[in-house]
Amino acid sequence: MQQKAAHSNRWHLRDVILITITSIFMGIIFFVTGFLYNGLTLALTPLGMAPFANDILLGLWTMAGPLAAFMLQKVGAATIGELLASAVEAIIGGQWGPSTLISGFVQGFGSELGFTFTLYRRYDMASLSLSALTTAIVTFAWDLVRSGYAAYHPWMIVALFITRFISMWVFGALLVSAVTKLLDRSHLLDRRHA
Amino acid sequence: MNPTILLILVLFVGVEISFTSVIWANVIIIAISVLVMLRHRAPILSYVRLLLVPLIPAVGIWFSIRYFSTAQSVHFAWVMATRIYAYAFLGGLFTFSTTTEKTLASLEQNAHIPSTFVYGMLGAFNFVPKIRSEVKIIRASAQMRGINLHFWSPQLLFKAIVAALNWSENLAEAMTSHGFTENAPRTHRTVIHIPWWNYAITAVSVIGLQLILFSPLK
Numbered sequence: 001m002q003q004k005a006a007h008s009n010r011w012h013l014r015d016v017i018l019i020t021i022t023s024i025f026m027g028i029i030f031f032v033t034g035f036l037y038n039g040l041t042l043a044l045t046p047l048g049m050a051p052f053a054n055d056i057l058l059g060l061w062t063m064a065g066p067l068a069a070f071m072l073q074k075v076g077a078a079t080i081g082e083l084l085a086s087a088v089e090a091i092i093g094g095q096w097g098p099s100t101l102i103s104g105f106v107q108g109f110g111s112e113l114g115f116t117f118t119l120y121r122r123y124d125m126a127s128l129s130l131s132a133l134t135t136a137i138v139t140f141a142w143d144l145v146r147s148g149y150a151a152y153h154p155w156m157i158v159a160l161f162i163t164r165f166i167s168m169w170v171f172g173a174l175l176v177s178a179v180t181k182l183l184d185r186s187h188l189l190d191r192r193h194a
Numbered sequence: 195m196n197p198t199i200l201l202i203l204v205l206f207v208g209v210e211i212s213f214t215s216v217i218w219a220n221v222i223i224i225a226i227s228v229l230v231m232l233r234h235r236a237p238i239l240s241y242v243r244l245l246l247v248p249l250i251p252a253v254g255i256w257f258s259i260r261y262f263s264t265a266q267s268v269h270f271a272w273v274m275a276t277r278i279y280a281y282a283f284l285g286g287l288f289t290f291s292t293t294t295e296k297t298l299a300s301l302e303q304n305a306h307i308p309s310t311f312v313y314g315m316l317g318a319f320n321f322v323p324k325i326r327s328e329v330k331i332i333r334a335s336a337q338m339r340g341i342n343l344h345f346w347s348p349q350l351l352f353k354a355i356v357a358a359l360n361w362s363e364n365l366a367e368a369m370t371s372h373g374f375t376e377n378a379p380r381t382h383r384t385v386i387h388i389p390w391w392n393y394a395i396t397a398v399s400v401i402g403l404q405l406i407l408f409s410p411l412k
Binding site (some may be wrong): 013028048053067091101182 | 208250251255261264265270273274281285307317321322328345346348349350355357358361362365366369370376
């Protein structure tokens with residue numbers, strides 16, 4: 001019906017609903033990770049390594065951005081997708097309240113950059129990996145300030161960054177690419193990308 | 195207070211305490227949040243939750259700053275621990291001052307967020323119970339075939355997205371057939387105004403925060 005318009009950069013009602021429902025799905029699926037996070041933090045606290053718990057699992061929280069970019073293939077899809085996901089998290093009752101919105105925007109902006117650098121032309125493993133890298137860099141810069149990472153010893157900062165990048169790559173590139181391969185094979189998105 | 199103004203204020207305070215390291219500012223923010231929550235008669239359990247949930251990350255970051263920061267500063271360890279609590283209580287302040295519906299309605303009318311986003315989200319939130327049961331159904335039906343789906347399984351996410359695709363098409367069609375036109379000008383049964391004292395409270399809070407942050411208080 002509106003196949004031409006679907007490929008434009010405008011957000012339609014069904015896009016907003018799709019991304020919101022997908023975010024709620026992911027929120028409910030990852031609800032376990034909230035507890036996983038606490039358990040991991042608890043285990044690492046006596047070693048003083050608690051921030052690693054955050055960086056090991058951060059890739060899960062930043063998956064919504066690349067997934068939205070892939071499903072909608074619009075300029076700004078990663079940013080708005082991640083922002084919607086963080087709004088969902090804040091509304092359903094995440095741990096961080098409105099500060100989730102700030103992180104959501106930072107994460108979305110980070111993963112958006114990866115697709116911006118490919119001029120929104122490539123949606124494959126290369127652009128997903130690039131997006132994982134830009135997300136890691138942007139969110140890390142924010143955590144240097146917000147989570148006090150700048151105060152750590154240089155070796156710890158480097159180790160945290162590497163951990164974060166691996167997490168973002170595994171979840172944001174490897175897992176997202178596996179999901180999108182299944183989606184491509186199902187041809188369910190063809191009508192949207194027509 | 196008007197949810198949009200409150201949200202902007204809460205976000206502003208959250209960002210500013212991220213860039214500064216004053217324990218007292220965090221403590222005062224927590225105290226003000228508790229006062230606001232008391233005024234809105236938040237249940238006792240919510241205070242307990244706000245105290246317990248950030249406990250593990252707060253203790254965790256306290257130890258790692260003490261062990262692995264270059265300065266090993268006790269002061270900075272406390273800044274980080276109280277900052278985590280300040281974020282959580284700012285969340286509590288906002289949550290008990292308003293509701294999701296009021297916030298989204300105010301964001302549409304006062305912040306002029308496109309109505310497609312506001313009503314799209316409102317519509318999608320009705321699916322929360324259905325989504326919970328769908329996740330159970332997907333996992334159960336996989337188990338019947340002897341497959342255990344974990345949260346990192348692409349199959350689980352894929353099936354979730356297939357359901358999301360179907361439901362979003364259906365809901366969007368349903369809303370359109372009930373007369374919703376994307377981003378068309380709308381009239382409102384309840385028009386949300388921003389009373390003058392909202393601006394006054396915001397100004398006083400922002401100025402007060404600067405006075406604390408740039409005072410000799412640590």
